[in-house]
Amino acid sequence: MRRMMLGALLLLLTAPGWGADREAAKQLLRQGNGFYDRDQFAESAASYTQALQQDPQFLEAYYNRALANEMVDRQKAIEDWQRFAELAAPDAGFKYQVAQANARLQILRSLPEYPEALQPSHYVASALDYFYRISVSSESARWETFPIKVSLGNAPTSNWAQGTREAFDIWKAMFPLELVAGPERADIRVEWELAPGEESHAGEELDWVQIRRVGGELTGRKVAIITVDLSRRWSKDEMRAIMLHEMGHALGIKGHSESKGDIMYFQIQEGSHEVVVPRVPYPIFWKSLVSKPSQRDLNTLIRLYNTPGAVVRLE
Numbered sequence: 001m002r003r004m005m006l007g008a009l010l011l012l013l014t015a016p017g018w019g020a021d022r023e024a025a026k027q028l029l030r031q032g033n034g035f036y037d038r039d040q041f042a043e044s045a046a047s048y049t050q051a052l053q054q055d056p057q058f059l060e061a062y063y064n065r066a067l068a069n070e071m072v073d074r075q076k077a078i079e080d081w082q083r084f085a086e087l088a089a090p091d092a093g094f095k096y097q098v099a100q101a102n103a104r105l106q107i108l109r110s111l112p113e114y115p116e117a118l119q120p121s122h123y124v125a126s127a128l129d130y131f132y133r134i135s136v137s138s139e140s141a142r143w144e145t146f147p148i149k150v151s152l153g154n155a156p157t158s159n160w161a162q163g164t165r166e167a168f169d170i171w172k173a174m175f176p177l178e179l180v181a182g183p184e185r186a187d188i189r190v191e192w193e194l195a196p197g198e199e200s201h202a203g204e205e206l207d208w209v210q211i212r213r214v215g216g217e218l219t220g221r222k223v224a225i226i227t228v229d230l231s232r233r234w235s236k237d238e239m240r241a242i243m244l245h246e247m248g249h250a251l252g253i254k255g256h257s258e259s260k261g262d263i264m265y266f267q268i269q270e271g272s273h274e275v276v277v278p279r280v281p282y283p284i285f286w287k288s289l290v291s292k293p294s295q296r297d298l299n300t301l302i303r304l305y306n307t308p309g310a311v312v313r314l315e
Contacts, residue, residue: 107308127295134255151186163239
């Protein structure tokens with residue numbers, strides 16, 4: 001009898017979750033979730049690690065830490081997804097999450113090594129992002145080889161040429177781009193056309209950027225075409241703002257920001273103020289042009305390139 005009791009006690013001591021402080025682990029999970037919701041990914045990963053120290057079988061903590069680590073360390077994220085999939089596989093209640101983990105594992109393992117500008121270390125949590133607004137439409141828009149080659153074409157006026165080149169230089173300082181002379185080698189091409197078809201609306205919407213395939217289905221490559229409507233009268237500064245916006249689309253952001261401070265806001269902003277001219281209010285109209293991508297724009301690109309799509313963390 002004594003031997004049977006000792007055997008039962010040994011089984012209990014070695015059972016999953018024995019000795020775990022579940023309440024402490026849950027509290028640390030909630031703390032990590034708070035960090036994650038504020039885009040503080042390193043802090044959230046640290047909290048989830050503490051939760052797992054309290055309960056090494058805490059599936060929700062593994063799942064959430066894998067999500068956080070996608071924006072901290074890709075290899076750690078791969079290890080977390082692998083561990084979660086192994087631990088959760090026998091639990092029918094996590095069937096959907098296991099499928100998600102395996103899908104994300106496959107994508108993460110296939111991602112190329114990104115240049116410095118796209119590393120998660122350049123994500124600034126205080127600026128946030130608009131990743132969830134654009135993630136679904138942008139998942140297939142990531143570039144895989146760098147630098148991305150850009151042809152600016154032949155702008156018909158010096159003002160437009162200057163504005164276009166300024167836009168390229170601004171993006172190049174933040175993203176791995178290379179200027180090439182002819183369109184044949186370019187991944188992103190700027191084409192200047194007189195009154196293009198209804199599919200293109202210069203400087204207004206996403207439709208201005210078309211993704212085409214050059215070559216056969218198996219041997220071809222993706223090319224982004226930015227088409228400029230020559231029938232419009234853009235100033236140099238407007239052309240710079242337009243090109244900044246449309247190049248953002250071409251780089252992978254297939255959607256728009258809701259904030260007027262971002263270059264990917266959906267339109268050039270207009271405003272007005274009044275100047276008093278001898279007792280008569282005289283309205284002055286102007287256009288407020290964002291001069292460069294915001295940190296929110298850059299955060300969104302960094303998150304787009306480092307995470308295999310948006311999913312909801314676990315509670």
